[in-house]
Every structure is written in C-alpha cells, then in structure tokens.
Amino acid sequence: MRFSIVITTYNRLSLLKRAIATSLNQTVPCEVVVVDDCSSDGTQEYVTQRVAELTRQGDNRLIYHRNEQNLGHSESVNAGVYRATGDWIKGLDDDDYLALNCIEEMSRAIALRPQAVICSCRAAQVTEQEELLFITEKVGPGKAFYIPQEDIHHGMLLEAVPFGTPVQVAFRRDAFLRSGGWDSTLDANFDDIDSWVKITQFGDAIFINSCLAYRTVWTGSYNQKFSLKTRLDTHIIIKKRIYALVNQKYRSTIPSLQNIEEYLKLHWSLVALKQGKVFKAAQLSKGSTFSLMAWRLLLQRFKHENQVNFLLYPHYSTFKYSSQILLDTADYQWSCERLALLRKYIKLRWGLVAFKKGSKKQALILFSSACLSLLCWQLLFLCLFPRIVKNNITFIQEIHPNKILVLKLAKFLNDTAEQSLSNIRELQIYLKIRLIQMALESHNWLKAFQLSLPMSFSWATWRLLFKIRRLQRANNQQPIVRKLILIDVPESEG
Incomplete structure (x- = not known):
C-alpha cells in the first residue's frame, strides 16, 4: 500500500511551506503532489527550488504541478489525484497540516480492512496562530472501526456517519477515479461531501479515533461567501x-x-x-x-x-463490571463485607490520586476513614506491585478471604482511578443497588428493606438510577449503522 499526499494551493505560500513540511516528514515516507492553481506570490519559484534540492539528495517524492489557468479547488484536487501514483490519496489544503504519524496510523487501520475505500480521523481546529480551538469528537467504538458499505449511505442520510472535511479524509485512488472525481459545479460548496458519497459506493469506510490532522479556521473562509x-x-x-x-x-x-x-x-x-x-x-x-x-x-x-x-459515560461500564465481580455470591454477609472493604480501598486509592494532582485537602478527607485500615494498605500494595506477589493466591488468602475477589476488582479500578475524583460516591451507591437487586431476586425482602432504607432518602441515589435507566434505554436502541472494531483501545487509554 502506497500513499500520495495531494496539496492544493493558491496564493498562500507561507502556509504551504508548513503543509509540505508535515507531509515530507511523515513517519511513513510517501509521495507529495503540490497542485498550484496559478498562484502569483512566489509559490512556483519556492516549490520548484524545493523539488530541485530534494532531487539532488536522491529524494524524488515531491512533485509540482501548476494549472495552466485558475480552475478552482475541485479541479485542482482532480488534477493532483490524476498525477499521483499512490494506491491511497490523502488530501490536504495549503492552510491545513498533518500529524507526523497520520499516514502511519491510517495505513495500519486500512491494512486490517482491505475492503475499505475511504478512511477518516479526528481533527483539531486551530487558529491562524496554531492555537487549539477544539478537537472533533470520537465517533464510534475502539481506536479504529469500520462501517460495512451497505450501511454507509443510510448513516450519511441520517447524519450518523460524519466523514468530516478533506483534512480528515483519505481515499483509495481507483475508487476516486471510478466515482468521476470532484464535481466542479459544487466548487467549495459540498464538493467534498459529494465525493465521499460517490466513493463509498465501492467499499467500506474506516474511522480512526485519533487526532491526526489540523484544520485552520478562518473568519472569512471561502464557503462562507455562498448565501x-x-x-x-x-x-x-x-x-x-x-x-x-x-x-x-x-x-x-x-x-x-x-x-x-x-x-x-x-x-x-x-x-x-x-x-x-x-x-x-x-x-x-x-x-x-x-x-x-x-x-x-x-x-x-x-x-x-x-x-x-x-x-460513553465512562463510569457506567466500571460500575457494571464492579458489581459482577463483587456480587458473585448470594451470601449477603460476604458481599457486604467486600463492599465495606472496597469502600475503604477506593477512598485510599483516590486519596493518592488527589494528592498526586495537588488536591491535598481532598486527599486528607479521603484518607481519614481509610488510612488506618491495614487490609486496605495491603490491597493497595498488591495492586501497585503485582509482580512481587504474582499468582501468590495462598498469600492473599491468608491476608483476608474476601481479598481474592476485591483484588480482582481493585486491579480493574486502578486503570480508571485517575479519570475522576467525583464518582466515588456513585460507585458506592451503584454497588449497594446491586445488593438490593440480589436480595429482591432471591425474595429476601427483609434484607432488601434493610439495605434500601438509608438510600431511598438520598437524591444522589435517585439521580444515579435515572442516569442508568437512560443509558440502558439508549443502549437497547437499534443502531443506525453497524460499527465494527478494527483496533480496540488499550486498557490504559480506556
């Protein structure tokens, strides 16, 4: 698989230099085609000189093409793609630029789904001074996922498949040529979206949930000139x-x-x-x-x-997984003991996180009820230094019979501990709700009443119940498109 980066430019030499630099410095070397739409600001002199310098060094990757007359953006894109030799094309306007690993990450995802004809990523919007405005949202599961061809246009119709602007998108050259290229009658007014619609007739779509491109936002951009x-x-x-x-x-x-x-x-x-x-x-x-x-x-x-x-409420899956580990027995006494131990451990763990982040007052509050528990410190030691006691179940059993299950849960929580300091209470409430559910399922009405009595008067409890209910209803809805994971997010990033 070979990539060509096609840069279209018109009288923005100062910005073009940045676009060329980020394209030539990609971690995966690729061809760079510059299409000049009759610039009059010295673009031709600069690029031809740059081509000559690289050629003397034995590097023939930079190619320069100048239109004979001003054709507009759409026709310039077409001209660049026709002259490119790569299997895949990464489009780039002169005022935008790429992360240096953009082509590497796209190549990696595309290799896992050869049926793909288009690939999109997240992008950062920046000012003319490269100040970050915001980054486009994550749009699906995992670090990279694909959408089957038969689902794409349905998703585009209902605006659930956002490919984004050209700086985010790469496409297969043969699919582009079969589609007829960009429609010049739509120049700078949905011409890119029209192209994505046509290209996706010929294969699947890939989305990468990493920011690999930077789009400059102008106060008077060209498409704003249309009524x-x-x-x-x-x-x-x-x-x-x-x-x-x-x-x-x-x-x-x-x-x-x-x-x-x-x-x-x-x-x-x-x-x-x-x-x-x-x-x-x-x-x-x-x-x-x-x-x-x-x-x-x-x-x-x-x-x-x-x-x-x-x-993607980040704590719901944590809560659900926690309850499965903690409440794997109908023995309510054991479950309540585990819950009490876990509460102290959570406070101790989050207290360390707060101290690390400089929130000393919050750290002291969290430490107050947990720092005197020897069991919590032992549990923390086992989680932070697992290699020292690797697979030593006998040692763990001697410390405390409930710690086998709590240790398993604590290891899971360690990866999410630093995401937030505000959800300790929610996790405690959720675990207790699951205990009540277990009691009701086993017709143990007295135990359910005892557990629920102090909680039923808490606004935090009802708020969490409503939040969980909304999430469950949303998850049960039929998705508009199938999104199938190519590359999952590692636990440390989850």
Whole structure:
C-alpha cells in the first residue's frame, strides 16, 4: 500500500511551506503532489527550488504541478489525484497540516480492512496562530472501526456517519477515479461531501479515533461567501444523491425526501438565527416549522452529536463490571463485607490520586476513614506491585478471604482511578443497588428493606438510577449503522 499526499494551493505560500513540511516528514515516507492553481506570490519559484534540492539528495517524492489557468479547488484536487501514483490519496489544503504519524496510523487501520475505500480521523481546529480551538469528537467504538458499505449511505442520510472535511479524509485512488472525481459545479460548496458519497459506493469506510490532522479556521473562509439559500439548495441536492444510494434493506424505514427537505430548511433557518438573520430564518423555514417529522429529524441529529458524551459515560461500564465481580455470591454477609472493604480501598486509592494532582485537602478527607485500615494498605500494595506477589493466591488468602475477589476488582479500578475524583460516591451507591437487586431476586425482602432504607432518602441515589435507566434505554436502541472494531483501545487509554 502506497500513499500520495495531494496539496492544493493558491496564493498562500507561507502556509504551504508548513503543509509540505508535515507531509515530507511523515513517519511513513510517501509521495507529495503540490497542485498550484496559478498562484502569483512566489509559490512556483519556492516549490520548484524545493523539488530541485530534494532531487539532488536522491529524494524524488515531491512533485509540482501548476494549472495552466485558475480552475478552482475541485479541479485542482482532480488534477493532483490524476498525477499521483499512490494506491491511497490523502488530501490536504495549503492552510491545513498533518500529524507526523497520520499516514502511519491510517495505513495500519486500512491494512486490517482491505475492503475499505475511504478512511477518516479526528481533527483539531486551530487558529491562524496554531492555537487549539477544539478537537472533533470520537465517533464510534475502539481506536479504529469500520462501517460495512451497505450501511454507509443510510448513516450519511441520517447524519450518523460524519466523514468530516478533506483534512480528515483519505481515499483509495481507483475508487476516486471510478466515482468521476470532484464535481466542479459544487466548487467549495459540498464538493467534498459529494465525493465521499460517490466513493463509498465501492467499499467500506474506516474511522480512526485519533487526532491526526489540523484544520485552520478562518473568519472569512471561502464557503462562507455562498448565501444561506444557495447552501440550503446544494444540501438538498446532496441529500437526494445519498437517498438514491441507500441500501434496499433500509428503504422501508427511511424518511421521505420531502421530510428530509423540510428538516434541512429547519437546520439552515437555525443557522440564520445563530447569525442574527431573523428575516432570512423565516424565509428559509417557510412551511417546515409545522412538520413534526422535520423536528424529529432535527432532534435526532442533536442526539447523534451528543451521543458520545451520553452513551460513553465512562463510569457506567466500571460500575457494571464492579458489581459482577463483587456480587458473585448470594451470601449477603460476604458481599457486604467486600463492599465495606472496597469502600475503604477506593477512598485510599483516590486519596493518592488527589494528592498526586495537588488536591491535598481532598486527599486528607479521603484518607481519614481509610488510612488506618491495614487490609486496605495491603490491597493497595498488591495492586501497585503485582509482580512481587504474582499468582501468590495462598498469600492473599491468608491476608483476608474476601481479598481474592476485591483484588480482582481493585486491579480493574486502578486503570480508571485517575479519570475522576467525583464518582466515588456513585460507585458506592451503584454497588449497594446491586445488593438490593440480589436480595429482591432471591425474595429476601427483609434484607432488601434493610439495605434500601438509608438510600431511598438520598437524591444522589435517585439521580444515579435515572442516569442508568437512560443509558440502558439508549443502549437497547437499534443502531443506525453497524460499527465494527478494527483496533480496540488499550486498557490504559480506556
């Protein structure tokens, strides 16, 4: 597999130098094609000189092409891809730049899914001075995952598959050529999205949940020059093209084109309102404000945008796994002893984390009820220095009979301890809720009542129950697209 990076440029030499540098310095060497759309700022002189310097050093990776006339962004992309020789193309505008391991990480993920024709990653948005504004959200499971071809257009139609801007995307060259390239009639106005729609007819899509690219945000970017009405009309055209490609198995469930158009009118009217253009918003939303389906699709979009923060609540899986380990017996006395021991251990462990982070007052509060427990210190020692007592179960049993199970749980918690200091109470409440559930399932009403009596008057308990219920309902919903893990996130990153 060979990569070519295609850089399109027009009169931004100072930024182009950065784009070329990050492309040539990739950890995996690749071809770099610079397409100059008739710049007049010395771009031609600089790049040709750079090509000559590298050639003298025996490096022929940098290729320069200058359009005979100003063709625009879309045609410049096409010209660069036609001249590239790599199997895969990584597009790059002159004002954007790449992480030095971008091509390496993409190559690694693509090698695990040869059927893929497009690959996207997270990107950081930065100012002209390279100050970080924000990083695009994680969009699926694991460090890298793929979406089967038959699911892609359905997901794009409902905006659950966000490929992103060109700086985030790489594509297979043969699929690009088969698709016909970028449509110059859409120049800088959904021309990239239109290309992703066409390319994904020929294979799967890969998403990498690592930030591998940097996009410069300009106050007066080119696509802002289009009127909101023009952008709305083009957006409708793109949705119609996607609609025609949705797999047959989804045809009975997708909304009608009319409903999608009404939703897009709502969306762009909100954009107008955000810009303070009240009259324009009223014009764009004409007729759509009375469409229940349009509002439903709009709310669904907001749900997808916030789904990462909602569904990947980092402590729920910890709580669920904790209960499975701690409550693996119907012996409530043992379970309560384990819970009491675990509470002290958690406070001791999080107390050390607080001290490490400089929160000395919080550390003292956490230490106060746990530092006198010899069992907790022994447990902490076993978790922090596992090699010293590796597989020495006899030694652990002699210390305390419940510590075998608690040790297993503590090792799991150690990896998540530094994520937050505020969820100790939630973990304790959740474990006690699981004890109550066990008692009810075994018809031990008295024990359930004893355990629940002090908790039922706690607002924190009810708040956690509602949160868990929301998560369970969200997890039980049918996903819009199948997202299949290629590379899982290591435990230390989870």
